[in-house]
Amino acid sequence: MTESAQKKEREFAIYSYTARGRELAAQIEALLRAEGYLCIQAEVKEAFARCEALVFVGASGIAVRKIAPFVKDKFQDPAVLCLDEYGRFVIPLLSGHVGGANELARLIGRQLGAAVAISTATDLNGRFAVDVFAKKNGLVIKSRENAKRISAALLRYETVAFESNYPLREEETLPSGLYAGKAEAGKLGICVSAAGEIPPNACLQLIPKIYALGVGCRRNTPVEVLREAALRFLKEQNVSKDALFALASIDLKRDEPAVLALASYLELPTRFFTAEELAAVPGEFETSEFVRKTTGVGAVAARAAARCAPIQITGKTVVDGATFALYRKEFTPTFRTERPFVLIAGARYQGKRRFAERLCREGHIAGFRAVPETVLKTLTEILLREDRTAFEAELSSSVHLLAEEARNRGEALLLSSVGGGLVPIERRDRALRDAVGRLQCALAAEADEVYLLELGLARALKKFGESV
Missing domain, CATH: 3.40.1390.40 (Udp-n-acetylmuramoylalanyl-d-glutamate--2,6- Diaminopimelate Ligase; Chain: A, domain 1)
Incomplete structure (x- = not known):
């Protein structure tokens, strides 16, 4: 796929059909822009081919009918989401995993305080996808x-x-x-x-996709000759053509038919550099005086590949009169993804810990811990000072840090209710009860899933794939 044919990362289009829907669409557009997305104005057909995501505010049936003629498969389709015009539910309709619809839905859901209706089986069962x-x-x-x-x-x-x-x-x-x-x-x-x-x-x-292929060839090299030489080179290096992210050469080859045809065949973007840019690449390279006289730099393929990636796999290699080189980027795979933030609330001795242990056994969370006492103590002290501005700032900061840490670790947070319906006599106890109550509300608003434990039974108040 050439660079121009790829879907534009971080581009989205949004559609609404009522006055209330347009208000919510404007709100969603603003929050996605704040996250680095770019909103474009386009008909559904164009947006489906071009954008990373399409967002519909209105009935899901409208969205389905609008996208139906263009749906191909989950490896090619963009993320498609639908929200009701009140912003109560966010539904990923298409390309939940590969297209990122689930992740985007969670982002919008957190910002709007909406329930996210995830239906993909691996998400619902907490399994590796x-x-x-x-x-x-x-x-x-x-x-x-x-x-x-x-x-x-x-x-x-x-x-x-x-x-x-x-x-x-x-x-x-x-x-x-x-x-x-x-x-x-x-x-x-x-x-x-x-x-x-x-x-x-x-x-x-x-x-x-971490390898850059450097290419050099004589003027008017036949298209078939360069293609076969490149494929033989990749086979000798035992590197899949799917592992390439760029084809690189000197700018004198910008209009070379064989080079352009090879890039098209390999579905790669091209990167052309001037002789001065190539000469500035640090390192030792095998040079040719003929190439220097012709292009102004003694090595084209290797320097061009090195300009794109730092690790040399093979330097200048001649195959059927053409030269190739292979360099790659640093790469370390990771399983770390943003996991759902789970809050488990309820009074003492209602089964919160046992329920959290069950979620661990099922692989839904990696662990659990109670909200640190220091957080509750700090919030209580500020309430005792009756400084509402300072309390709101501390509450917001604490919730952000607790949620971020919980997501990174894959841990659930446990928070016990305090006081019930009785008003404590001591002023500090009343402040602690108020601090816990307000913290529970703020954490519940931020959490992706909220469970309330009563009599040893867990009730889902907020959960992916379920109504609130």
């Missing part, structure tokens, strides 16, 4: 069929092997359902690799 992992890490899914089989296996609570040619960080842990190692013959597995060939089995290859 291979397509989300691929999107977050910029990986090409080699086999859609194997990706579906792996998701189905994980939903059945089966285990899947995971291996990577690129080491994980020391602190990284595999999600529930994955184990480190090669998949046995005929067994399901995931392999993060840029290799052009892997053993044929049930392993799903995920390919990082």
Whole structure:
């Protein structure tokens, strides 16, 4: 895919059909702009082909009919979301994982205080989603069929092997359902690799797009000759063409038919550099006096690739009269994604901890902890001073930090109600009760999921995929 044909990242279009809907659409546009998105004005057909996301404010049936003629598959379609005109519900309609509709819905839901109706099975069951992992890490899914089989296996609570040619960080842990190692013959597995060939089995290859291909050739080199030479070079290096992110050369080749045809065939954007820019690239490069006299710099392919990525895989390599070089970017895959922020509330001894342990066993959360006493103490002290401005500022700051930490760790927060319907005699006790109540409300507004424990029973007050 050429750069011009790719969907524009961070671009979205929004559609509304009533006066109330237009007010909400303006609010959504403003909050997405604040997050770095760009809103465009376009008909649905154009926006579907161009944008990263489409947002409809109105009946979901209208949205479905509008996008129906253009839907292809989840690996190509943009994120499509629908909200009711009161902003009570956010519904990802299309491309929840690969297109990012679920993630965008959660963002909008948090900002509006709306319920998010997630319907994708891996989200609802708290299981590892291979397509989300691929999107977050910029990986090409080699086999859609194997990706579906792996998701189905994980939903059945089966285990899947995971291996990577690129080491994980020391602190990284595999999600529930994955184990480190090669998949046995005929067994399901995931392999993060840029290799052009892997053993044929049930392993799903995920390919990082981290390699830059430097190219140099004589003027009027035949298109077929350069293409076959490039494919042979990649095969010798055992690097998949899907692992390339750019084709690079000197600006003298900007109109070279063979180079442009090769970029089109490999579906790569081209990057052309002047002789001065190439000469400024640091490092040792094999040079040619003929090339220097012709282009003004002694090495084209290697310097052009090095300009795009820092790690040399192979320097100047001659294949059928053309020169190639391969460099790559740093790459470390990660499983870290923003997890749902879960709040578990209720009076003391109502079963909050036991319920949190169950969510851990199910893989929905990685752990849990009580809201630190220091937070409650600080809020209580400010209430005792009767400084409303200072309290609101401290409450907002505390909620932001608690939510951010909980999401990063995948932990649920436990907070016990205090006081019930009785008004405490002591002023400090009344301030503590008020601080806890206000903190519960603020955390509940920020949380993605809220559970209330009473008599050992959990009631979902706010949950992805459910009404509030």
